[in-house]
Amino acid sequence: MSLTKHIELPNGVRYSQPLGLYINGEFVKSIEGKTFEVINPTDESVICSVYEATEKDVDIAVKAARDSFDGEWSTVTPAARGKLLNNLANLFEENRTLLSSVESLDNGKSLTYSALDVNGAASCLRYYGGWADKVHGKVIDTQPGTFNFTKLEPIGVCGQIIPWNFPLLMWAWKIGPAIATGNVVVLKSAEQTPLSALVAAELVSKAGFPKGVVNIISGFGKVAGAAISNHMGVDKVAFTGSTLVGRTILKAAANSNLKKVTLELGGKSPNIIFNDADLDKAIEWANMGIFFNHGQCCCAGSRIYVQEDIYETFVEKFKARISAIRLGDPFHDETYQGPQVSQLQFDRIMGYIEHGKKEGAIVLCGGKRYGSKGYFIEPTIFSNVKTDMKIMQEEIFGPVASIAKFKDVDDIVAIGNATSYGLAAAVHTNDLNTALNVSNRLKAGTCWVNCYNMLSTALPFGGFKESGVGRELGKAALANYTQVKTVQINMGGLG
Amino acid sequence: MSEQELPLFTELTAPNGVKWNQPLGLFINNEFVKSKPGETLSTVSPIDDKEITRVYAADSTDVDEAVKAARAAFENPEWSDLAPTDRGALLYKLADLVEKNLTVLSTLDTWDAGKPITVTKTEDCVESINTLRYYAGWADKVTGKTIDVGPSKLVYTLHQPIGVCGQIIPWNYPLMMAAWKLGPALATGNTVVLKSAEQSPLSALFLAQLVKEAGFPAGVVNIVSGFGKTAGAAIASHEGIDKVAFTGSTFTGRAVMKAASVNLKNITIETGGKSPLVIFDDADIEQAVKWAHIGIMSNSGQVCCATSRILAHESIYDEFIQKFIDYTTKTSVVGDPFDEDTSHGPQVSKLQFERVMEYVERGKAEGAKLLLGGTTPGTNLISPTVFADVEDHHTISQEEVFGPFVAITKFKTQEEAIKRANKSSYGLGAAVFTKDITRAHVVAAKIESGMVWINSSNDSHFAVPFGGVKQSGIGRECGEYALANYTNAKAVHLNLGTML
Numbered sequence: 001m002s003l004t005k006h007i008e009l010p011n012g013v014r015y016s017q018p019l020g021l022y023i024n025g026e027f028v029k030s031i032e033g034k035t036f037e038v039i040n041p042t043d044e045s046v047i048c049s050v051y052e053a054t055e056k057d058v059d060i061a062v063k064a065a066r067d068s069f070d071g072e073w074s075t076v077t078p079a080a081r082g083k084l085l086n087n088l089a090n091l092f093e094e095n096r097t098l099l100s101s102v103e104s105l106d107n108g109k110s111l112t113y114s115a116l117d118v119n120g121a122a123s124c125l126r127y128y129g130g131w132a133d134k135v136h137g138k139v140i141d142t143q144p145g146t147f148n149f150t151k152l153e154p155i156g157v158c159g160q161i162i163p164w165n166f167p168l169l170m171w172a173w174k175i176g177p178a179i180a181t182g183n184v185v186v187l188k189s190a191e192q193t194p195l196s197a198l199v200a201a202e203l204v205s206k207a208g209f210p211k212g213v214v215n216i217i218s219g220f221g222k223v224a225g226a227a228i229s230n231h232m233g234v235d236k237v238a239f240t241g242s243t244l245v246g247r248t249i250l251k252a253a254a255n256s257n258l259k260k261v262t263l264e265l266g267g268k269s270p271n272i273i274f275n276d277a278d279l280d281k282a283i284e285w286a287n288m289g290i291f292f293n294h295g296q297c298c299c300a301g302s303r304i305y306v307q308e309d310i311y312e313t314f315v316e317k318f319k320a321r322i323s324a325i326r327l328g329d330p331f332h333d334e335t336y337q338g339p340q341v342s343q344l345q346f347d348r349i350m351g352y353i354e355h356g357k358k359e360g361a362i363v364l365c366g367g368k369r370y371g372s373k374g375y376f377i378e379p380t381i382f383s384n385v386k387t388d389m390k391i392m393q394e395e396i397f398g399p400v401a402s403i404a405k406f407k408d409v410d411d412i413v414a415i416g417n418a419t420s421y422g423l424a425a426a427v428h429t430n431d432l433n434t435a436l437n438v439s440n441r442l443k444a445g446t447c448w449v450n451c452y453n454m455l456s457t458a459l460p461f462g463g464f465k466e467s468g469v470g471r472e473l474g475k476a477a478l479a480n481y482t483q484v485k486t487v488q489i490n491m492g493g494l495g
Numbered sequence: 496m497s498e499q500e501l502p503l504f505t506e507l508t509a510p511n512g513v514k515w516n517q518p519l520g521l522f523i524n525n526e527f528v529k530s531k532p533g534e535t536l537s538t539v540s541p542i543d544d545k546e547i548t549r550v551y552a553a554d555s556t557d558v559d560e561a562v563k564a565a566r567a568a569f570e571n572p573e574w575s576d577l578a579p580t581d582r583g584a585l586l587y588k589l590a591d592l593v594e595k596n597l598t599v600l601s602t603l604d605t606w607d608a609g610k611p612i613t614v615t616k617t618e619d620c621v622e623s624i625n626t627l628r629y630y631a632g633w634a635d636k637v638t639g640k641t642i643d644v645g646p647s648k649l650v651y652t653l654h655q656p657i658g659v660c661g662q663i664i665p666w667n668y669p670l671m672m673a674a675w676k677l678g679p680a681l682a683t684g685n686t687v688v689l690k691s692a693e694q695s696p697l698s699a700l701f702l703a704q705l706v707k708e709a710g711f712p713a714g715v716v717n718i719v720s721g722f723g724k725t726a727g728a729a730i731a732s733h734e735g736i737d738k739v740a741f742t743g744s745t746f747t748g749r750a751v752m753k754a755a756s757v758n759l760k761n762i763t764i765e766t767g768g769k770s771p772l773v774i775f776d777d778a779d780i781e782q783a784v785k786w787a788h789i790g791i792m793s794n795s796g797q798v799c800c801a802t803s804r805i806l807a808h809e810s811i812y813d814e815f816i817q818k819f820i821d822y823t824t825k826t827s828v829v830g831d832p833f834d835e836d837t838s839h840g841p842q843v844s845k846l847q848f849e850r851v852m853e854y855v856e857r858g859k860a861e862g863a864k865l866l867l868g869g870t871t872p873g874t875n876l877i878s879p880t881v882f883a884d885v886e887d888h889h890t891i892s893q894e895e896v897f898g899p900f901v902a903i904t905k906f907k908t909q910e911e912a913i914k915r916a917n918k919s920s921y922g923l924g925a926a927v928f929t930k931d932i933t934r935a936h937v938v939a940a941k942i943e944s945g946m947v948w949i950n951s952s953n954d955s956h957f958a959v960p961f962g963g964v965k966q967s968g969i970g971r972e973c974g975e976y977a978l979a980n981y982t983n984a985k986a987v988h989l990n991l992g993t994m995l
Contacts, residue, residue: 079625079958082632086587123580130583130632133958134975147936436649436991458580458635475636491933 001035003027005048010331011111013101015199019050021057021218022201024064025211031056036220038195041108041339042329042374050194053219058186058227061215062234065157065184068212073184076210078133085129085179087207092122092172095203099196103168104330106195108338108375109293111331114168120457121172127457128176128477135181135478145493152482154182155260156235159228161221161249162197163241164190164341165296171197174238175214177477186215186234188225190241192342194218221245230256238480240264240298242395243421243466250469262470262480264298264462266395267423269444270416271301271452272406275309277428281450283317285428286401289452291325291379294337295399296345298467299424301452302396304403305412311405315383318403319365322379327370339375340398346375349398356382356391361402387418395421409434413441422464426452445471501535501549503527510542511612511833513602515701519550521557521720522703524564525713531556536693536720541609541841541848541875542831550696553719555729558688561717562735565659565686568714574686577712583634586681588709590627593620593674596705603698604669609841609875610794611832615670623674626957626973630678637683637978649989654982656684657761658737661730663723663751664699665743666692666843667797673699676740677716679977688717688736690727692743694843696720723747734758740980741765742799745895745921745966752969763970763980765799765962767895768923771916772802772952773938775909776810778928782950784818787901790926790952792827792879795839796899797847799967800924802952804885804892805903806912812905816883819903820867823879827899829872841875842898848875851898858882858891863902887918895921909934917943923963926952945971 003020004027019035020027034052039045053061076084092099096118103114137150158178162170167189178185189197201216217224221241229237229252236259239249243265253259271289273282289301306314330338340346346369353367366380377399385392385402392402406412416425416438425444427435439447445463448454455461460476462468470480503520504527520527529551536552539545553561568574593600600623601615610619639652660680664672673689680687691699703718719726723743731739731754738761741751745766755762772790774783790802807815832840842848848871855869868880877899885892885902892902906912916925925944929935939947945963948954955961960971970980 079629083628086628127580127635130634130636132632133629134632134636136975147940433991436989475638489932489936491936 001029001049001051003029007048009101009105010329011101013098015098015102017048017102017195018198018202019048021051021053021061022198022204022216023057023061024215025205027198027201030054031060036191038106039342040105041341044343044374047105047195050198050218053188053217053224055223055227057217058224058231061186061217062157062231064212065186065215066233068210069156069184072210073182073213078135078182081180081182082129082132084207084209085125085132085176088203089122089126089129091203091206092118092125092200099168099199102196102199104338106193107164107167108330108341110335110338113293117166117169121168124169124172124176124457128180131177131475131478132180135482137484143493145491147489147491149487151485151487152181152478153485155481155483156183157233158183158185158481159231159234159237160185160187161225161228161237161239161241162187162189164192165293165298167193168196168200170240171200173472178238178481179214181478181481183236183481184213186217186228188217188219188228191218191220226252229253232257234259236260236481238262242266246468263468264472265466265468266397266421267298267300267463267467268303268393268395268419268421269299269301269424269426270303270305270442271426272412272416272428272438273304273306273310273314274427274429274431274434275307276430278430278450279310279314279317282428283314283321285426285450285452286318287321289426290401291322291337291399292453294340296341296397297453299446299453301424301426302401303392304401305406305415306403308405308407315364315403318381322365322381325379327376327378337379337399340377341375343375345397346377349377349396349400352391352394352396352398353380353400356389359389359391361385361389361391364403366399387415393419409438413438417443420466423467424448501529501551503529505548507548509602509606511602513598515599517548517697518700518704519548521551521553521561522700522716522718523557523561524717525707525711527703530554531560536696536722538607538694538696539844540606541843541845542606542833544845544874547606547697550700550720552693553690553721553726555725557719557721558726558729558733561688561719562659562733564714565688565717566735568712569656569658569686571712571714573712574715575684579635579637579684582682582684583631585709585711586627586631586634586678589705590624590631592705592709593627593702594624596701600670600698600701603701604695605832605840607697608666608669608695608843609832611837611840613835614794619668619671622957623671626671626674626678629957630682633679633975633978634682637982639984646991647993648991651987653985653987654683655985657981657983658685659735660685660687660981661733661736661739662687662689663727663730663739663741663743664689664691666694667794667799669695670698670702672742673702675972680981681715683978683981685981686715688719688730690719690721690730693720693722727751728754731755732757736760738762738981748968763968763972765968765972766966768800768921768963768967769804769893769895769919770800770802770921770924770926770944771804771806771919771942772926773912773916773928774805774807774811774815775927775929775931775934776808777930778811779930779950780811780815780818783815783928784822786926786928786950786952787819788823788826791901792823792839792899793953795842795877797843797897798953800946800953800955802924802926803896803901805901806906806916807903809905809907816866816881816903820881823867823881827879829876829878839879839899841873842877845875847897848877851877851896851900854891854894854896854898854900855880858889858902861889861891863889863891868899887915893919909938913938913941920966921963922965923967924948924953
């Protein structure tokens with residue numbers, strides 16, 4: 001199979017899609033020649049095949065990364081690292097149309113939203129570019145006759161495994177802080193969405209990065225992902241995906257070389273609306289909270305709780321709002337919701353919907369497939385739900401919300417926290433004390449007040465409990481990719 | 496051409512053939528305007544003492560206008576509601592524009608201030624670009640804190656911009672000093688009224704055009720040419736200015752501090768230095784020679800942190816001096832700054848030239864030994880000048896000469912070196928040459944100085960704080976530290992239930 005394929009996108013954009021593994025600054029075939037198909041979720045057709053990295057390819061990528069880390073990369077100043085990230089950010093923006101079109105083709109999200117993702121990715125790269133020369137250690141005075149300082153050093157070769165729900169954005173979230181702090185990376189894209197990562201890899205070369213600093217491979221979690229998390233030459237692994245796989249990675253890290261691990265996993269986040277909330281705005285946020293990105297958000301507000309006095313009104317208005325959601329071809333202007341990313345995801349979500357019905361929950365709207373081609377699922381709301389139902393405890397990762405009523409603050413705090421997850425939560429109210437009180441007591445990494453899903457590059461994001469380990473975004477992410485070295489110089493004061 | 500007829504722009508052609516359209520007005524509210532009373536000043540090239548052009552000079556009424564514009568811009572949501580990342584984007588844009596216009600900007604500082612063209616190209620302009628990019632990156636990373644004092648309240652701090660900042664810059668690094676001042680002030684959301692030095696107003700005015708092109712809203716950056724005694728004094732004493740940042744002589748710094756007291760405006764000051772360079776007996780002499788040369792001959796000695804006093808251990812004193820003289824003779828190329836071979840251009844003005852030459856006479860009269868230089872090979876040019884056997888009480892050991900003029904003395908012990916290095920009203924930079932790690936850190940810790948270089952000199956970096964102790968100044972520029980000069984910490988206590 002060739003290393004490129006000419007593709008014409010539904011919006012007329014024509015480009016050459018790289019198909020190889022991007023290792024040491026160039027695209028190569030996989031050692032064993034393995035490939036896998038990339039499916040367009042909108043019409044279930046095969047877009048192309050890409051080369052699949054197996055253990056041997058991961059070895060080569062890790063070696064390339066290690067060589068650059070020990071070699072040229074170690075001589076590049078922090079400010080120069082920042083400039084490279086800034087260059088890359090500029091290139092993302094210059095190639096916005098191409099990147100977003102590829103993203104919509106591969107992932108199924110509407111062009112409007114993939115363009116926002118590209119902007120977000122560029123902002124993220126630029127943000128971390130700005131941090132590169134601002135990572136400071138300290139000088140700590142303990143006693144006379146000593147000179148003590150700390151340095152925040154890069155960890156080394158970082159394996160990064162990203163999901164398919166925001167391919168380019170996740171790419172930037174991982175690469176930004178790792179590179180800014182002087183590490184090198186081997187990043188594996190999701191097998192459902194490998195294409196935009198490879199187009200972005202071309203931009204890495206264009207931006208001027210030395211060879212081997214950023215390596216991008218396509219592959220499967222069970223093969224390439226496992227190879228990365230088990231690799232003795234990888235110093236750190238960062239993973240975003242399901243809690244189930246997150247556990248596997250943590251175990252692999254423990255079994256191999258105790259590599260450092262950060263995880264961004266699932267969620268079952270409560271979106272809480274008090275009586276005194278601005279109802280119309282809350283409806284919009286509730287809608288956005290669960291149906292944005294077709295429900296494929298780790299922090300989706302999938303459990304909607306409405307205080308009893310406004311419950312009935314809320315439900316009626318919410319149903320009306322849902323019915324206005326436009327499903328369709330991601331390349332059409334009016335489309336809000338495209339297909340779910342794959343057959344597997346589609347089946348899983350439909351499975352949960354059936355299970356919910358079986359458990360006695362009531363379908364208020366949706367609950368079925370949309371159309372006959374493509375992995376489309378109607379926006380779905382369940383009511384009459386109980387906390388211990390499967391659809392209330394497990395992450396569905398689709399356009400499926402459950403809605404229930406609550407009494408008061410103590411009631412909702414207990415319900416909100418009745419989950420093994422703790423990624424996000426939201427409170428809608430006009431009372432400052434309620435907002436602060438409830439967000440204080442909810443065990444969630446991000447608490448939104450009067451909004452939802454509003455992520456920002458500068459704000460740390462991550463989970464309590466089984467939603468993850470560590471924080472991404474903001475200054476906080478730098479800690480994932482640095483290790484503290486303490487240097488203590490005896491100047492006659494000791495011994 | 497009478498003062499009334501000075502246009503707002505003029506075509507200039509520099510001796511190196513570079514041509515451009517030079518703004519001459521006061522840059523206020525994103526427009527170039529004439530000064531209200533029509534006052535102008537002449538900017539002369541030190542290369543030939545000939546006038547390059549006149550520019551409009553601000554007086555106190557013009558400063559009033561600039562302050563008004565800056566205040567309006569500070570309160571305008573177009574600037575005040577700009578997301579921090581977007582402020583950073585404007586600074587990135589400005590850096591890119593400086594890079595694009597590097598040829599003109601380096602030509603300007605060479606022509607206007609006499610700095611060698613190779614230096615303005617590779618140092619002044621490059622550092623200006625780096626500094627602007629550095630602060631562009633800080634814009635969205637200036638954060639307050641939340642402070643846990645218990646459940647009774649939510650406590651947080653806001654790091655807010657101070658407001659309208661007056662900035663008075665010197666002539667020794669015209670463009671770069673503008674970048675050092677503008678970077679942190681704009682990154683943190685302030686608005687500015689910047690006055691260039693009367694000796695070197697041109698590059699700041701060219702930069703003003705780039706500020707507008709980058710997209711800064713009108714009034715955020717105002718740049719005026721003018722004299723210290725009029726425009727500078729007006730800025731320092733203006734009741735509508737919330738903060739003044741000054742770089743220049745200690746003498747003027749005192750005047751700025753006094754003037755600033757009228758409304759207790761926040762001040763940061765970078766003034767003079769008489770920085771010591773100490774060479775111990777275990778030093779790498781060759782390296783010490785080379786760095787010492789950079790430390791005093793760079794920019795024809797017109798550097799606030801120049802290591803202009805050398806204290807060499809008695810056992811290597813003669814060797815060092817001989818090697819320093821040989822190296823300087825071989826390395827310094829004194830001449831026309833437009834010549835790419837020139838490493839050492841003229842002093843910035845006839846006045847500065849005369850000041851330095853006076854110190855040559857002083858040194859001789861005081862009994863120090865003139866071993867090299869003290870001569871003038873051309874207009875405003877001063878050969879590298881070396882005085883040895885200088886004693887601490889000599890004026891040439893205590894006073895800032897601000898020329899290519901070094902005073903060398905010998906010492907016996909480490910304690911003596913430290914004591915005598917500290918025998919100065921100044922405390923800006925210091926350099927230590929030794930291979931002994933303990934000695935290096937001990938001396939660095941004990942020297943009264945804002946900056947210490949170990950085994951180098953004047954090796955500054957935009958990410959590292961720059962500034963002095965004692966009479967060398969108040970506050971630090973560069974690095975993260977500069978942000979504190981331009982922000983106020985506001986503490987907010989949100990009562991979560993303490994009812995009386």
